[in-house]
Amino acid sequence: MRYKIILLVILFTSLTSCKNTEGPEVLYLGHTLPQTHPVHKGMLEFQKALEKKSKGTLKVKIFPDGQLGSERELLELLQIGSVAATKVSAAPLSNFIPEYNVMGIPYLFRNKEHQFSVLEGPIGKSILEKGSKFWLRGLCYYDAGSRSFYTSKKAIRTPEDLNGLKIRVQNNQMAINMVNTMGGDATPLAYGELYTAIQQGVVDGAENNPPSFVSSNHYEISKYYTLDEHSSVPDVLLIGTKYWDKLSEEQKIWVQEAADESAQAQKRFWKESVEESMKVAKEAGVEIIIPEKSLFAEKSKSVVEKFVKEYPEMESLVNQIKNN
Known part of the structure; x- marks a missing residue:
């Protein structure tokens, strides 16, 4: 089935890459999120803005829900x-x-203001452009919120409360190091297996943003949500350079401006989604805990030190962001 989809996409691309003076150029955009997600809503704004700026000569066809494959396959x-x-x-x-x-x-x-002053300024734009040598040009950043801990049987109020708890993390060394440094037992696990893992006690909790906490239904079995907001990794809207390089200079301006406008709209959608998700969680009986973040930040300092030691070329960038 996957090969059929890929062949279909290649057919679409070959058709739309041909010079067509009678119809618009179509940009195919695939992603893995549901249509109710605030990031998908941001892409709809991108679709609308690009069509308006180009007077209908550039259109966006969106394939949500992983129709065209996983994130890795889409890359x-x-x-x-x-x-x-x-x-x-x-x-x-x-x-x-x-x-x-x-x-x-x-x-x-x-905080959120600092994050987006970095991402939408020279530092963030420079990082977006670095992907071009890998045929992956960044257009803009979308808000993906901040990740916080949630647990099923024990509330986390200080880093010490993580001692001995198995916390599901993404298969990412930074996340693993962070949880282990705070005293927890970082447990990489596929996201699709997490609900059952918490339910059966395979893990004691996990960490994610409020919309994901609710949309995954993890709030049904995790009655403690600690808003320590330990990391804020954004989403990135990418365009392949093979497509980008075919565009005229005017078309590139339209695409970039449409992406930038969609990013501002998406931040509003994300804020609304967080507010609605927190409301759902509270009504379901989840205890929302506002901890002293500085305790968690202090405990995780060695993670930063280890990262800079392993990647000394990144120290300058880290300092630029901190001083922004």
């Missing part, structure tokens, strides 16, 4: 030119562009 499709654009978390992009690793450092960003 590969961008690189070979079979799909024009996609959205992925900044975390997997670090496999191509080391600078994206920095965004997973715990408590790197002081």
Whole structure:
């Protein structure tokens, strides 16, 4: 089935890459999120803005829900030119562009305002452009919130409360180091297996943002949510350079402006989604805990030190962000 989809996309691309003076150019955008997600809503704004700016000569066709494959498969499709654009978390992009690793450092960003002043300023734009040598040009960042701990049987009020708890994390060394340093037992596990794992006590909890906490139904079996907000890894809207390079200079301006406008709208959608998710969690009886974040930040300092030691070329970038 997957090969059929890929062949279909290649057919679409070959058709739309031909010069067509009678119809619009179509940009195919695939992603893995549901249509109710605030990031998908941001992409709809991108679709609307691009069509308006180009007076209908450039259109966006969106394939949500993983119709065209996983994040990894979509990245590969961008690189070979079979799909024009996609959205992925900044975390997997670090496999191509080391600078994206920095965004997973715990408590790197002081607050939301600081985060987006960095991402939407010279530092963030420079990182977006670094993917071009891997055929993956970044257009803009989408808000993916902040990750916090949630547990099933015991509330986490201080880092010491993590002692001995198995906490599911993404298969990412930064996340593993952070939880282990705080005293927990970091347990990489597939996201699709997490609900059952918490329910059966295989793990004691996990960490994620409020919309994911609720949309996954993890709030049904995890009655403690500690808003320590230890990391804020954004999503990235990408365009394949094989598609980008075919655009005229005017078309490139339209695409970039549409992406930038969609990013501002998406931040509003994300804020609304967080508020609604927190309301759902509270009504379901989840205890929302507001801890002293400085305790968690202090405990995780060695994670930053270890990262800079392993990647000395990143120290300058980390300092630039901190001083921004």
